[in-house]
Amino acid sequence: MRFPEQPTDADTLLARLEALRDDDADWRAGRCFALVYSAGEAHDALLRRAHQALFSENGLNPMAFRSVRHMESDLVRMTADLLHAPPEAAGTVTSGGTESLLLAVLTQRNAAQARRRVKRPEIIAPTSIHVAVEKAAHLFGVRLRLAPLRADHTVDPEAVRRLINRRTVGLLASAPQYPHGVIDPIEALGRIAQAHGLPLHVDACIGGFMLPFIEALGHPLPRWDFRVPGVTSISADLHKYGYTAKGASVLLWQDTDWLRHQFFVSTEWPGGIYASPSLPGTRPAGPIAAAWAGVQALGREGYLDLMRDALEARDRIRDGLRGIEGIRVLGDPPGTLLAFTTSERSLDIYALADLLQARGWHFDRNQSPRSLHLTVMAVHRRTAGEFLSDVADGVERLRRDPSVRSSGTAPMYGMMARLPARGFVRGAVLDAMVGMYGPEPRDPMDSEPQGWMDRAVQKLGGPLLGAADRVGEVRDRLLGRTP
Numbered sequence: 001m002r003f004p005e006q007p008t009d010a011d012t013l014l015a016r017l018e019a020l021r022d023d024d025a026d027w028r029a030g031r032c033f034a035l036v037y038s039a040g041e042a043h044d045a046l047l048r049r050a051h052q053a054l055f056s057e058n059g060l061n062p063m064a065f066r067s068v069r070h071m072e073s074d075l076v077r078m079t080a081d082l083l084h085a086p087p088e089a090a091g092t093v094t095s096g097g098t099e100s101l102l103l104a105v106l107t108q109r110n111a112a113q114a115r116r117r118v119k120r121p122e123i124i125a126p127t128s129i130h131v132a133v134e135k136a137a138h139l140f141g142v143r144l145r146l147a148p149l150r151a152d153h154t155v156d157p158e159a160v161r162r163l164i165n166r167r168t169v170g171l172l173a174s175a176p177q178y179p180h181g182v183i184d185p186i187e188a189l190g191r192i193a194q195a196h197g198l199p200l201h202v203d204a205c206i207g208g209f210m211l212p213f214i215e216a217l218g219h220p221l222p223r224w225d226f227r228v229p230g231v232t233s234i235s236a237d238l239h240k241y242g243y244t245a246k247g248a249s250v251l252l253w254q255d256t257d258w259l260r261h262q263f264f265v266s267t268e269w270p271g272g273i274y275a276s277p278s279l280p281g282t283r284p285a286g287p288i289a290a291a292w293a294g295v296q297a298l299g300r301e302g303y304l305d306l307m308r309d310a311l312e313a314r315d316r317i318r319d320g321l322r323g324i325e326g327i328r329v330l331g332d333p334p335g336t337l338l339a340f341t342t343s344e345r346s347l348d349i350y351a352l353a354d355l356l357q358a359r360g361w362h363f364d365r366n367q368s369p370r371s372l373h374l375t376v377m378a379v380h381r382r383t384a385g386e387f388l389s390d391v392a393d394g395v396e397r398l399r400r401d402p403s404v405r406s407s408g409t410a411p412m413y414g415m416m417a418r419l420p421a422r423g424f425v426r427g428a429v430l431d432a433m434v435g436m437y438g439p440e441p442r443d444p445m446d447s448e449p450q451g452w453m454d455r456a457v458q459k460l461g462g463p464l465l466g467a468a469d470r471v472g473e474v475r476d477r478l479l480g481r482t483p
């Protein structure tokens with residue numbers, strides 16, 4: 001596509017835009033177990049109006065747009081109240097969970113460098129921590145030390161303790177973590193953090209606007225928020241279970257002594273003195289306005305209703321999955337995230353994923369253990385029955401026709417999860433991304449698993465294998481198939 005010479009009229013453009021959306025995931029119909037959180041059409045309409053009202057404003061300069069600063073401050077205070085933060089707590093609205101986590105790590109590092117002159121900083125987090133923490137470590141020159149999980153997928157606090165040394169600048173854990181939906185032992189970690197004088201960040205990006213309402217509905221939960229001594233910061237995403245427009249999360253600190261290490265100030269730039277509270281320069285005001293309106297439009301009562309419905313959907317799906325022979329639900333997560341897998345070797349979970357995807361369901365694929373992830377919301381009450389019957393049909397189909405597992409994307413996912421040479425997987429994914437973002441963008445759905453795998457096997461084992469005719473055999477072994 002060339003740069004347009006002539007203007008195009010609005011109706012034509014909007015019609016083209018709608019046509020482009022034809023193949024998008026159908027979240028309105030409740031077939032998306034990830035990516036989109038909606039509290040219904042009426043609520044979304046309000047979010048759109050509030051977003052629109054501040055469509056042009058820029059949160060970068062709080063002096064020019066005092067309204068944005070006001071709304072941001074309200075959002076921080078409302079979230080602090082919900083999460084039982086002390087009166088001294090302070091924070092910022094960010095563009096999402098990833099930015100909140102990047103800033104949490106950056107601030108832990110900056111504080112330790114300022115207070116203790118730590119040279120080669122390290123942070124400690126469970127292997128299940130959101131990958132944005134790995135991204136933060138990568139970006140900010142911090143070493144990420146991963147602590148293993150216990151059988152229930154929560155982190156082992158003793159393993160965390162053993163990883164602490166004088167270079168440690170902070171601990172992180174999740175409430176709940178994304179892949180399996182369980183809450184890490186925050187109270188035990190808080191004691192460890194306090195004993196070593198370290199900050200503890202709780203990633204409640206997904207739980208921040210979920211767990212408080214589950215607790216209020218009378219379900220017992222382990223403590224995880226600012227009531228736990230030793231918790232110094234929490235991230236909570238408005239654009240997840242806060243049901244607001246995308247581009248809004250809150251990062252809260254126990255007090256401003258922590259928050260000040262998050263800020264960036266430059267005094268020498270020819271363009272003037274520059275101060276920025278978070279990662280971006282220009283900050284869209286729309287998501288802040290939508291969140292400000294959205295949280296108040298629902299209020300505690302609205303969130304409780306939504307959570308009651310989401311829990312009902314979760315129970316129906318979880319119990320229904322447990323009733324399907326060949327399916328196993330992982331553990332018993334306290335929130336509305338679920339992960340399930342197959343309980344028989346011959347049933348490939350990724351092949352089941354392909355069958356479900358072909359019927360329009362959208363969800364994530366976990367690789368450890370191999371399972372499918374569902375983020376359950378109120379909307380899924382409507383579609384729980386249909387989903388369960390599609391899972392049951394899928395299992396039947398896999399039993400009848402085992403060849404399904406060698407078609408579609410299942411072999412590729414299976415191999416990616418199993419391949420010990422992670423460097424190769426990384427290279428292959430990078431290649432795929434370059435294909436998608438390069439000058440002649442490839443459709444993201446265009447994958448040739450078989451060719452991809454054969455190239456992987458050749459690259460990895462070529463020199464050792466010698467003969468090209470063994471490639472297929474090795475590929476089958478890696479896939480767990482008997483040649």
Ligand SMILES: Cc1ncc(COP(=O)(O)O)c(C=O)c1O
Pocket residue numbers: 095096097098099101130132174176177178203204205206237
């Ligand atoms: C626990 C947790 N933390 C952080 C994130 C990152 O959030 P975002 O995608 O808004 O950057 C997610 C996203 O799913 C999450 O589940």
